[in-house]
Each structure stands twice: as structure tokens, then as C-alpha cells.
Amino acid sequence: MENVQSVDVAMPTYNAASWLDACLNSILSQAVAGMRVVTRDDLSKDDTLRSLRAWQARMPQQLKVVEDERGNLGMNGNYTAVLSETSAPLVMLTDPDDIWLPGKLQISVDAMRKAQEQFGEETPILVCTDATVVDNELEIISDSYRRWVRNDPGDLNTFRKIITECAALTSTILVNRPLLERALPIPERACPDWWLALVACAFGRVVYLPDPTVLYRRHPANDSLAPIGRKGLRTFSHATKAKERVKFLIRQNSGQARAFHERYGKEMPRPDAEALRAAATLEFDGWLTKRYKILRYGLWFASPVKNIGFILLA
Numbered sequence: 001m002e003n004v005q006s007v008d009v010a011m012p013t014y015n016a017a018s019w020l021d022a023c024l025n026s027i028l029s030q031a032v033a034g035m036r037v038v039t040r041d042d043l044s045k046d047d048t049l050r051s052l053r054a055w056q057a058r059m060p061q062q063l064k065v066v067e068d069e070r071g072n073l074g075m076n077g078n079y080t081a082v083l084s085e086t087s088a089p090l091v092m093l094t095d096p097d098d099i100w101l102p103g104k105l106q107i108s109v110d111a112m113r114k115a116q117e118q119f120g121e122e123t124p125i126l127v128c129t130d131a132t133v134v135d136n137e138l139e140i141i142s143d144s145y146r147r148w149v150r151n152d153p154g155d156l157n158t159f160r161k162i163i164t165e166c167a168a169l170t171s172t173i174l175v176n177r178p179l180l181e182r183a184l185p186i187p188e189r190a191c192p193d194w195w196l197a198l199v200a201c202a203f204g205r206v207v208y209l210p211d212p213t214v215l216y217r218r219h220p221a222n223d224s225l226a227p228i229g230r231k232g233l234r235t236f237s238h239a240t241k242a243k244e245r246v247k248f249l250i251r252q253n254s255g256q257a258r259a260f261h262e263r264y265g266k267e268m269p270r271p272d273a274e275a276l277r278a279a280a281t282l283e284f285d286g287w288l289t290k291r292y293k294i295l296r297y298g299l300w301f302a303s304p305v306k307n308i309g310f311i312l313l314a
Helices: 018-029 048-058 074-083 104-119 145-149 153-157 159-164 179-183 194-205 232-237 239-267 272-280 288-295 302-314
Strands: 007-013 035-041 064-066 090-093 125-134 140-142 174-176 205-217
Touching: 007 018, 018 035, 018 048, 035 048, 035 074, 035 232, 048 064, 048 125, 064 074, 090 104, 090 179, 090 194, 090 288, 104 125, 125 145, 125 179, 125 194, 140 145, 140 205, 145 205, 153 159, 153 194, 153 205, 153 288, 159 194, 159 239, 159 272, 174 179, 179 194, 194 205, 194 239, 239 272, 239 302, 272 288
Parallel strands: 007 035, 007 090, 035 064, 125 205
Antiparallel strands: 090 174, 125 140, 125 174
């Protein structure tokens, strides 16, 4: 295989002992020169840290375990800590419960090279791909994450669309150093993959590749929820549960938009800043104001099913 630029793989961990070996084997089997995994365990209650130390003892040049006295930082704090420890010009993200497919890294690096040639090496760039959704036993749930969540990757470079939802999945993401310098630290109320995509969309470029490059594992310990409206309109027949999900989604989007506006609002073009400001206060708005903002600023999902639920239950 052709040697690629030096690449760090950022892998924050927490209670990941059950999946760690499979994940690391899939990463290290990529056989790419100059690749290193950088990881930090966030005070796991299982054997994650012990497993990481064993891997580091066997492969000290390919695995760096960050051990410090900062304690449990939470998901976003741990992501920021690990990403801050990387030094390579390109950084791949991964969650320890997912599995890389053969050739994943080369495919993403090739796409990053082309994007940097087109948009400039100083441009913040994020490359992401589709994924195959599997259960804890690796049985396929969906052969396409994009279809499973009903997202449109074509919206990844339209800022007001990416405020509402994002098709960039953590373990498929490759970023360059200019993007990390722009995006870190990741705020507490943001989603790490979504936050990086927002920054790339606002100040650089997002590149989407349609082929799956990872097995995205779904299991009871996942931090993210299954897609709303996954079972169609029948989901909304359970009104209380569906309304709770929509409210959670609004709080998540609103909090992230608020954090983004506080940090970058003055740098944004006026139309994007106005849409961002509208989304930032959505969780506090009344019934009529919410619907006005959704219509006025185009804060729509790609899926009609999601939009129906949003309008009915927001």
C-alpha cells in the first residue's frame, strides 16, 4: 500500500472493554505507514484502561495512551483532551465500539488530498463517509447509515441545514489540522462529530463519500438515540414518548447552536448568523414562535416524516 501522510487516530474511551480489541485490530490492520492511535480513558469502571496499557506495551510506536490527573471529563471533554494530544496533519476520529472496514483510511486520505488541492491546505476540511449499521453481534440493521437516519449528505455544505441535522458520523470522520485549530475545544452542549462538521461547513468544506467504511455498532450503551421516526408515522402514535424525543432533539440542537453563535456568530455571514440565532433560542420559544422560525429560516430535516413530527410535536 502507498504510504500516506502521517495520520493520528483519536479514540476516546469509556467502559469500552467489550469492543476494544475488535476495534483496534480493525484499525491497525489498515497497515498504513505513519499511523498512530491516540487514546485516553475517561475513568472507565471496566477493564478498558488495563486493555489499553496491554496494547501499548505490545505496540508502543502505534498506540499512545494519555494518562493524566484530570479525572472523568465526560464525552466532550475527553474528545477535546484526546484531539489536543494529536500532532499529525490529519486526524481520524473513531469510537471504540465501531469496526473499520478494509481500506477505510486510504480512501479518506485520498479524498482529503484532493480536497486540499482544490480548496487549499489552510482550509478547514472534514471528510466523512457512509457506514453500515449493525447490532452488538454485528448483524446488519441497515446497509446505509444515511438512509437509516434519513439524512441528505448534500446538505453538509449548507449551513442552515446542518444546524438542524448532520450526516457526519464520528467513526467515518477525517479532519485536517486547520479544522482542529478552529474547532477546539468542543463545548459541553455540542455533539463532537456534528460540531466539527459545523465548523467545516462555516469556514471550510465538508466532503462526503457514499461508500460505507465502518461498521457502526448499535447497543444499549450508545450515547446517541435511534433516529426519530424510524418506524414511520407509527412512531408518532405514541404521543408522549414521541414528544419527549422531539423536545430532546430541540434542546440538543438549540444548545449546540447557542454555543456556536457565542463563539463564531460575529464571523458568520448575516443570513447564516440569523438562522443560527433563531435555532439557538428554539428550546425556549413558544408554540407559535417555534413554527415561525422553522418556516422563516428553513430549519427543516431532509425527511418529510421527521418534519411532520417536528411540526406536530415541537
